Amino acid sequence: MPNAAQAEKIRAGNGFVAALDQSGGSTPKALALYGVPESAYSGEAEMFDMIHAMRSRIAQAPDFNGDKVLGAILFEMTMDRDIGGKPSASYLWEERGVVPFLKVDKGLKDEADGVRLMKPMPDLDALCARAAKAGIFGTKMRSVIDAASASGIEAVVAQQFEIGKQILSHGLIPIIEPEVTISIDDKAEAEALLLEALRRHLAALPEGTEVMLKLTLPETANHYKALVDHPAVMRVVALSGGYSREEANRRLAQNTGIVASFSRALTEGLSADQTDAEFNAAIGATIDSIHAASVAG
Template identity: 70%
Template structure:
């Protein structure tokens, strides 16, 4: 059974989930946005030290608390590090009131039927057991939809729910993330196929199980309301997906009951060369804007 205190926070919390889970493939881009060029690091270890420094600045900022940030998704290496001398998951929950999640996917397969499913995740049961012992509440697992192909979308959703069942077996909450690429010409059609497929799988879940969903902001306002209101869904969260923060917030505000789980849009405007006062003021403005969009309506 999932941790009920953390579940209550996610279920009722008036806020959003921060995505602090950039992995090896996305970290260079995130660092560049943060003002750290690739010539600043000579190894993967140095790169991860720099991105951890950015995350540490974010989570210790006065505005980063459970009042507006109800959860945070961590990269596995971040879970194993410390914030302010305390294990990262424990710091988030005990010091900031923020529920910790763990990114578990290990990259994507080559495209087939217009989608990229997740690669196999070696040692997942051991990872889940370790994460739960550290106070991690749930997981996040991402795959990608690049076309409105019904067979591909059904395959991606089936894989997401299969992995979700494995996470649930450890007493943890899965965030299923079948991301739709925002630039595809048939995005609305893909959203329709995705919603149908997810509803089909939700209806087959046992009565005592529920999941979370992380979805691309839809073309039609309120399109995912049937998922928001489904009894097997704890929360629906939205990724920014490449939209600017202003556009992502605007789209989010039109989707009642959906809260943010932004990554790039969360760190937009932050810079390594900002002093602490400027950095903390910028992250406070960002948190306020994403929070307002998450609770709109």
């Protein structure tokens, strides 16, 4: 069963969920934005050491705490490492009051029927068991919608809920993330189809079951309000999806009950060259702005 105190924090807390789950494919870009070029490390091991140092620095910043940050999504390698001398999940909850989540997907298949489904996850049961033992509260998995394709969107949502049920069987809360690409011409139509698919699959869940949803900020404010209010939805969070932090915050503030789960927008403006005082001031200002937009709705 999920930790009751953590569930209450996610369900009712005023704040946002930080996404610190860049995987191998997105790590070089995240490090480059942080001021660490690819020439600064050789090989995957050194790369992951550097991204872990960045994540640890964020997690230990004074303002990164449960007053404004409800949860944090971790990469598997982060879960397996320490922050501040403690296993990462334990550090986040015990020292910062931040609920730990784990990214579990293995990336995306090639585009077909206007969408990119998730690759198979043959080791998911073992990973979920390890995550539960490590004190992880929930998981996150991402698919992508590139067109207003009814059959493609149904396939995305069906896959998300099928795997979500597998995750629920381990006592973990899945964050279901069917990301709509922000640059597509038919984004609003895709969002209409996605809303209907999500409502159908939520209605089919056993009574008393809860999941979380992570959605692209919609073209129409409060488009997903029915999901925010749904009894099977613990919380709806929003991804920044390539919007600047300013634009993501602006859109977020228009959507009642949805809070942020930003990745790139969270680390925007941070640099490896900053002194601790400069870094802590920058992440503090970012946390304040994302928190304000999260609670504005």
